[in-house]
Amino acid sequence: MAQKPSIPKGTRDFLPHEMVNRNYIFDTVRKVFQKYGYLPIETPAMENLSTLLGKYGDEGDKLLFKILNSGDYLRDVNDDVLTSRDSFKLMSEISEKGLRYDLTVPFARFVVQHQNEIVLPFKRYQIQPVWRADRPQKGRYREFFQCDVDVVGSNSLLNEVELIQIVDEVYKQLNIRVVLKFNNRKILSGIAEIIGVPDKIVDITVAIDKLDKIGIEKVNEELELKGISKEKIGKLQPIILLSGSNSDKIEQLKQILAQSIIGLRGIEEISAIILALKSLDIVIDVELDLTLARGLNYYTGAIFEVKAKDVEIGSITGGGRYDDLTGVFGLKDVSGVGISFGADRIYDVMNQLNLFPLQSEATTKVLFANFGEKEAFYCLKIMKEMRNCGINVELYPDSVKMKKQMNYADKKGIPFVVMIGENEMIESKISVKNMITGEQKLVCFDEFIDLVK
RNA sequence: GUGAAUGUAGCUCAGCUGGUUAGAGCGCUGGAUUGUGGUUCCAGAGGUCGCCGGUUCGAACCCGGUCUUUCACCCCA
Numbered sequence: 001m002a003q004k005p006s007i008p009k010g011t012r013d014f015l016p017h018e019m020v021n022r023n024y025i026f027d028t029v030r031k032v033f034q035k036y037g038y039l040p041i042e043t044p045a046m047e048n049l050s051t052l053l054g055k056y057g058d059e060g061d062k063l064l065f066k067i068l069n070s071g072d073y074l075r076d077v078n079d080d081v082l083t084s085r086d087s088f089k090l091m092s093e094i095s096e097k098g099l100r101y102d103l104t105v106p107f108a109r110f111v112v113q114h115q116n117e118i119v120l121p122f123k124r125y126q127i128q129p130v131w132r133a134d135r136p137q138k139g140r141y142r143e144f145f146q147c148d149v150d151v152v153g154s155n156s157l158l159n160e161v162e163l164i165q166i167v168d169e170v171y172k173q174l175n176i177r178v179v180l181k182f183n184n185r186k187i188l189s190g191i192a193e194i195i196g197v198p199d200k201i202v203d204i205t206v207a208i209d210k211l212d213k214i215g216i217e218k219v220n221e222e223l224e225l226k227g228i229s230k231e232k233i234g235k236l237q238p239i240i241l242l243s244g245s246n247s248d249k250i251e252q253l254k255q256i257l258a259q260s261i262i263g264l265r266g267i268e269e270i271s272a273i274i275l276a277l278k279s280l281d282i283v284i285d286v287e288l289d290l291t292l293a294r295g296l297n298y299y300t301g302a303i304f305e306v307k308a309k310d311v312e313i314g315s316i317t318g319g320g321r322y323d324d325l326t327g328v329f330g331l332k333d334v335s336g337v338g339i340s341f342g343a344d345r346i347y348d349v350m351n352q353l354n355l356f357p358l359q360s361e362a363t364t365k366v367l368f369a370n371f372g373e374k375e376a377f378y379c380l381k382i383m384k385e386m387r388n389c390g391i392n393v394e395l396y397p398d399s400v401k402m403k404k405q406m407n408y409a410d411k412k413g414i415p416f417v418v419m420i421g422e423n424e425m426i427e428s429k430i431s432v433k434n435m436i437t438g439e440q441k442l443v444c445f446d447e448f449i450d451l452v453k
Numbered sequence: 454g455u456g457a458a459u460g461u462a463g464c465u466c467a468g469c470u471g472g473u474u475a476g477a478g479c480g481c482u483g484g485a486u487u488g489u490g491g492u493u494c495c496a497g498a499g500g501u502c503g504c505c506g507g508u509u510c511g512a513a514c515c516c517g518g519u520c521u522u523u524c525a526c527c528c529c530a
Contacts, residue, residue, distance in 0.1 A: 006521080059528060062454080102530090130530085135454085137524060146530065305530095315530065342530030371488080406490035421488065435490070 010134070010142025018347075021356045025174065025343050026127055029147045032169050033125040036162060038149050041124045043106040045131075046097045053098075055105045055298070055328070063132045065099040066091060099131040103148040104325075104338065111152055111336075112329040120153030120334070127343075139313040139345050150338025152325060157269060159337045160302045160321065161276045167306055167317060168282045170341065175355050177309040178316070179285040183292035184270050185299050185320070187253065190263015191239055191290075194256065195232045204228070205293030208240050216240065239290065246274055246288045269301060285309075298322045304339055308349045316345045362413035363392050366432075366452055369405045369419045370396040379420055382430075382445070391452060409435055416452055 007013065014022060030040075046067055053061055074082070077093045084090070100106050103126045111122065127147045136142055149166060151159045164180060171178045192201040203226040207219050214222075219240065223233050238256060242249050250271055257263030270288060277286060284306075292303050301321035308316055319339030326334045350356055366386070368379040376395060383393045394414075396405045402419075409417045419431040430448045433440040443451065 009521080057528095059454095063528085132529080134529075135527095136522090140529075144530065313530095318530065340530065345530055369488080402488050403486080403490075406488095408490085410490040417489080419488065423488095431488090433489070438489095438491085440489080 008142065010136035010140075012141065012143075017361050020359050020361055021350070022343065022347055024356060024359065025346055025350070026145075026147070028173050029170055029341055029343075030125070030127065032166055032173065033147075033149050035169075036123070036149075036166055038123045038125040038151075041107075041110065041126055042128060043100070043103070043110055043126070045099055045129070047100050047106055047109070049092075049096055049098045051109050051329075052101060052105065056101055060101060063134055064101055065131050065133050066095040067097040067099070069094055069096060100128075101132055102130050103128060103146050103340065104150070104322075104336075107148070107150060107152075107338075108325045108336070109329050111334065112326045112331045115331060121151050121159075122153055123149075123151045125149045139348055141344055144345075145343040147341040147343055148338055149340075150336055152336040153334055155335050157272050158276070160269075160273050161280075163304070163319065163337065163339050164273070164277060164282065164286065165280060167304070167339065168284050171306070172283050174346065174350065176316075176346070176349055176353070177284075178306050179287055179309060180317075181287050181289040181292050181305045181307065182270070182273075183289055183303045184266040185301055185303060186262050186266030186269065187257070187290065188266075188293065190257045190260035190266055191236075193260045193263065195228075195235050197228060197232060200226065200228055202293060204236065205291055208236075209291035209293065211240060211291065242290060246286070249288050249290075250274075266301075273302070298325070300324070302337065311349045311352050313345055313348060315342070316349060317341045360413055362415070364394045364412065364414045365391050366393045366416040366418055367405070367409040367412075367414045368393065368395040369402065369417055370399045371419070371421045372399045375420055375422070375425065378425055379418070382420075386449070386452075389449065389453075391449075418448075 049064070049066065052064055056063070073094045077090070081089050081093055107124070107126065111118065125148060127145065129143055129145050131143050134140060134142060149163065151162075164182075167178075167180055188201050188205060189198070192198045192204065195204075197204070204223065207222045207226065210222070211219050220233050223236070224230065228236075238252070242252055244252075250267060253267055254264070257267065274286075289305075292305055299320040300323040303320040304318060305315045306317035307314075317339055319337070321335065321337040323335045324332070325336035326332075368376075368383060370376050370379075376399070379395055383395060386393050396408060406417060415435055417433045417435060419433070421431075424431055424442070427442075429442050429444055431440060431442050432448055432451060441451070
């Protein structure tokens with residue numbers, strides 16, 4: 001046997017039945033996005049590396065897929081660089097493009113580039129694949145689809161509220177039980193300010209995040225390991241152990257952060273959001289979680305993350321507010337807030353929980369059996385009329401045994417098979433077999449249309 | 454990037470302490486049924502046991518390397 005073909009690590013093919021379900025997810029989020037007034041855009045799969053590099057931290061730079069320059073790309077590289085064995089240096093010489101890592105950074109670039117063609121506040125949605133050179137594992141792929149909704153050019157917290165409504169509606173429609181965890185970067189900054197370690201906020205949140213897994217003592221050990229003094233760890237304890245309802249937590253935080261202006265601003269923001277949500281009948285759980293520290297590279301205000309309650313798979317949606325989204329591309333003071341639905345993880349969740357509605361893969365309603373050239377031409381005329389009536393029909397392309405043609409219809413889930421042989425042609429009738437009941441009838445064209453419609 | 458596990462027919466897997474010709478179920482092809490699928494019965498095709506090397510009289514099985522897939526950590530959707 002020939003060498004088996006394969007596809008790159010972390011990528012996947014999708015069979016028709018999988019695509020039916022994937023499209024169900026895409027269609028659902030798209031419809032919800034549109035309901036709230038978002039418009040679609042697309043950006044290229046590849047961006048200039050200068051657009052991508054430095055936006056996701058050192059870790060992110062490593063996970064970028066780089067594209068080799070075309071042609072004889074080594075010709076003009078100077079020998080020092082070639083022999084230096086410095087991948088980073090060489091990379092900038094031989095690669096100037098990369099595959100996009102997310103949809104947010106390309107979107108920021110897009111906004112700057114097309115600022116005169118769009119109206120602010122600009123609400124857009126974007127459903128496209130992104131690529132990360134991560135090591136694949138459960139729920140993690142190297143090529144996956146994100147469904148982003150963002151609004152740029154508005155500071156209003158109503159946008160955050162709207163995004164939460166969207167999350168609520170999407171998961172309500174998909175029938176997935178989720179919890180939306182949120183936090184605010186300003187509160188995290190406030191905490192760091194109070195403790196007196198403004199540069200350690202990432203370490204602190206990462207450590208606190210492990211509370212459930214490893215317990216308070218290990219968390220404190222880890223904090224100490226990160227170079228935070230015992231005294232400061234002591235100050236952190238009430239924050240780590242914060243519990244109760246969202247409003248309980250907010251009350252306690254107000255006390256703790258009383259001396260931090262930025263911290264209090266964060267509290268005001270989340271209080272305003274929670275207040276607005278109260279009157280909106282949000283179904284999903286919304287929970288303030290101080291250990292949420294995702295994407296600290298650019299988030300400045302709200303941070304969101306959604307987890308499925310019934311499947312262990314990491315977050316299926318995430319996002320937040322970035323006050324200076326477009327700043328790196330030269331457009332100052334444009335704030336953005338957005339979230340991203342991870343379609344592939346949502347698929348995995350729904351698949352595991354059997355949440356996909358029964359949808360027929362078959363787009364064909366009627367298969368016309370092929371009895372030979374003469375009969376086939378006769379069928380084509382009938383089929384044309386049916387297609388004009390909006391009925392999906394197909395003719396078996398080869399004049400082979402009935403068994404084979406029936407089998408094809410069965411496997412494809414086609415509900416009706418039409419057989420028109422010599423007798424039917426003479427009588428101007430049609431033999432229709434219902435593949436579900438097994439019942440077969442000899443009828444005239446009008447009856448047939450009624451039967452099949 | 455770090456640490457583990459895995460790889461046998463198209464698919465899911467069995468294969469004893471190393472022993473001749475590597476098996477099953479499902480699927481596939483053909484037939485029972487030349488105008489009838491999904492059920493049943495009969496027959497058949499299909500494998501350089503991931504790849505390379507080593508140990509051995511002898512390797513699917515033991516050893517080394519390599520690749521693949523999966524899982525955990527880091528990070529993330």
